[in-house]
Amino acid sequence: MTHTYQITGMTCGSCEAKVKSSLLKVNNVSAVEVSKDNNSATITMDKHIGLSDFQKVLDKKYQISAIYHYEAIEKSKAWFSTYKPVLLIFLYIFSVTALVEITAENIDLSRWMRHFMAGFFLTFSFFKMLNLKGFKHSYLMYDIIARKFPFWGYIYAFTELILGIAFLVNFNPIITNSVTFLVMSVSIIGVLQTVLNKKTIKCACLGDVFNLPMSTVTIIEDGLMIIMSLGMLAMALS
The missing domain is CATH 3.30.70.100 (Alpha-Beta Plaits)
Structure with a gap:
């Protein structure tokens, strides 16, 4: 331009x-x-x-x-041009999962959140799998665990995949949501440090495929997963 x-x-x-x-x-x-x-x-x-x-x-x-x-x-x-991939992914996942609830006999908030989380983790893990080495390299730039143990980048990508499958098949909601809450809570620490310190670092949420900058969008993305997992955990325990 x-x-x-x-x-x-x-x-x-x-x-x-x-x-x-x-x-x-x-x-x-x-x-x-x-x-x-x-x-x-x-x-x-x-x-x-x-x-x-x-x-x-x-x-x-x-x-x-x-x-x-x-x-x-x-x-x-x-801004929209930069974050278009993330916005489209969230729109697609939200639309598909909402359509499932609309066409069901009754609308179940817990089921919708479970399907949304499944779609989120499966989609985001897919992009990470396209270039695992590139994702690991980008992730260790800001994640507090990956900085000390670079191999965690590989583990994290597969953890997202496993969580996506667990949400999809409704595997033990208490375990699945507890792990999600723990993993995403730890992950958001490095994101918050990067954004608050105004560092210009590439976000690895979509792996090494898109050149997305770390920003408040990443905080919202991780924060949403934390809130939803906490909400579903509360429902499972009640």
């Missing part, structure tokens, strides 16, 4: 060259054209980049602003 921005503070050809070289240093920027006469910079990028990222690399005397497009809209488009 290509956007044109307003740049203030340029007074000579040297300023043009300095602004251009600075903007080219930003990740995912492929081309930059700067005009002192028009006080503008036309930037071609692989994906949308926020104004703050551009401003960081510029000298304080130069100010960049978006006047030819709406930054909020572009940010929304970029």
Whole structure:
């Protein structure tokens, strides 16, 4: 994509060259054209980049602003484009499991959550299995157990697969939900540390297939699994 921005503070050809070289240093920027006469910079990028990222690399005397497009809209488009795979997966799983309940004789919340968890773990483990080595490498970048025991990455992928099957066949709800709660609670610790420390790390939730950044989306994803497993555990014990 290509956007044109307003740049203030340029007074000579040297300023043009300095602004251009600075903007080219930003990740995912492929081309930059700067005009002192028009006080503008036309930037071609692989994906949308926020104004703050551009401003960081510029000298304080130069100010960049978006006047030819709406930054909020572009940010929304970029967000949906980045997380499209995860959103589609959740939509598909939710829709299929909801359809099962709608067509059943009665709607059972516990059964819906069990089917949803089965779909979640089976789907996410599938993407991890496509490149187990790549997943392990990405996972040890933030998981507290995988950092100390890299082989845990392999075990975690198969644990998700086994949990998916367990939910699907309704194997001992107390054991299945207890293990899920424990595994996901430990997993979310590394995610929280990464997001809160504002580290830019690839999320391994879909293995090494998609380049998804670690963010609050990952926290919500893991948190949902924790809440649902806790809820089903409470139902099983009642």
